[in-house]
Amino acid sequence: PDLFTAPDYYNIDDLLNEEHKMVREATRSWVKKELSPIIEDAAQKAEFPKDLLNGLAEIGAFGPYIPADYGGAGLDQISYGLMMQEIERGDSGIRSTASVQSSLVMYPIFAYGSEEQKKKLLPKLASGEMIGCFGLTEPDFGSNPGGMLTNFKDKGDHYLLNGAKLWISNAPFADIAIVWAKNEEGRIHGLIVERGMEGFSTPETHNKWSLRASATGELIFNDVKIPKKNLLPNKNGLGAPLGCLDSARYGIAWGVIGAAMDCYDTALRYAKERIQFGKPIAVKQLQQKKLSEMITEITKAQLLAWRLGTLKNEGKATSAQISMAKRNNVDMALKIARESRQILGAMGITGEYSIMRHMMNLESVVTYEGTHDIHLLITGLDITGHSAF
């Protein structure tokens, strides 16, 4: 049975192979059965629905593109993207959990870790037995992470870590944190910090109006002793965390298409059913303008994501290309959420429909993983050769 008629105005399905479609259907089916029925309540209560973790692991959302040898799903980048699209059709906060676990925790261990770290941690992260978080942002260094103050000193048989990270997704319950900190020479390295280490705490950040179904918190390091084997040995410098962001930003470029599709689909159905002045509001040109522009923008975003995915599969996607897609697609989704909300009139502000929740969520998505402004400046740098940060 058709679970959802996904907008596909340009027959983009013809560009997908059987595996892509299978992954998409399996994810869609899980979202419909497990995520959609509980998400509104979780968001209203501002609680992360931990019961979804096992299901996310089962559908392969923890490490979709990590090779099967390490417990990942071994899929290509298009399948990864479609999976993020379907999860974010449900909720951006749950997609965030999958993004962080896959691209910001498993990816750095896979790409920069030792064989021992990979063998020990990746299978547990893939199965959801262990959950991770990623600490880059600090209270005084958000868009400019290169200025970070968190640091570690070499104490012979261990490192001593001090500092603080803020706005960290999954921090309140994560078992491990990939933490970016400077050594005595000011060079950035990744460290694996484990819950329970003395001097390490993870207070939760409350009162968010956005990503309410995702837990956000701080990471505080007060003379935390880190065993030397917990340093990621194979890459350092700011390029190491930024390399992880490339992978997460790519997933977001697909994910937000799902949120936009859900808003568009809801608004289209509502417009056909809602009668005002004796006729469905869908007959009115003003409503048709909104809906027509939405499907146009969704179609453009799908093509951008698909082409970026093929480039990524070939190992040819540049960071600047990823920035363009993240920025364009998040902006597209946020605008569609706002317009869809208006089509529903007063009903649009209630929890009976998903639109307002998507809209509030997307206010985080447009800020995290590089703000709308920062991604524009990355394009600016790429085309002019001049950094305007």
Ligand code: TGC
């Ligand atoms: P800059 O001098 O340009 O670069 C420093 C070094 O990094 C290299 N590089 C990259 N490497 C890999 N991938 C990328 N995307 C890269 N971009 C730059 C660069 O080549 C250089 O290497 P080297 O060897 O020459 O040292 O650095 P800058 O200090 O001028 O900053 C550049 C800027 C502003 C683009 C960067 O800092 C940036 O992207 N800022 C935004 C910060 C951000 O995105 N934070 C995200 C935090 S994590 C998060 O939000 C998770 S939300 C999770 C969820 O719930 O889904």
Ligand code: FAD
């Ligand atoms: P700032 O950098 O202070 O920016 C404020 C404003 O100034 C923005 O509009 C920005 O675009 C603008 N601005 C900044 N620099 C420039 C410039 N050079 N030119 C023009 N304009 C500029 N971080 C993590 O490390 N891990 C996580 O898991 C994580 N999860 C998050 C979850 C949520 C819900 C949120 C909201 C954030 C999360 N973040 C995470 C942090 C996120 O990455 C940062 O919020 C983001 O990078 C922006 O930093 P900032 O909030 O300090 O804003």
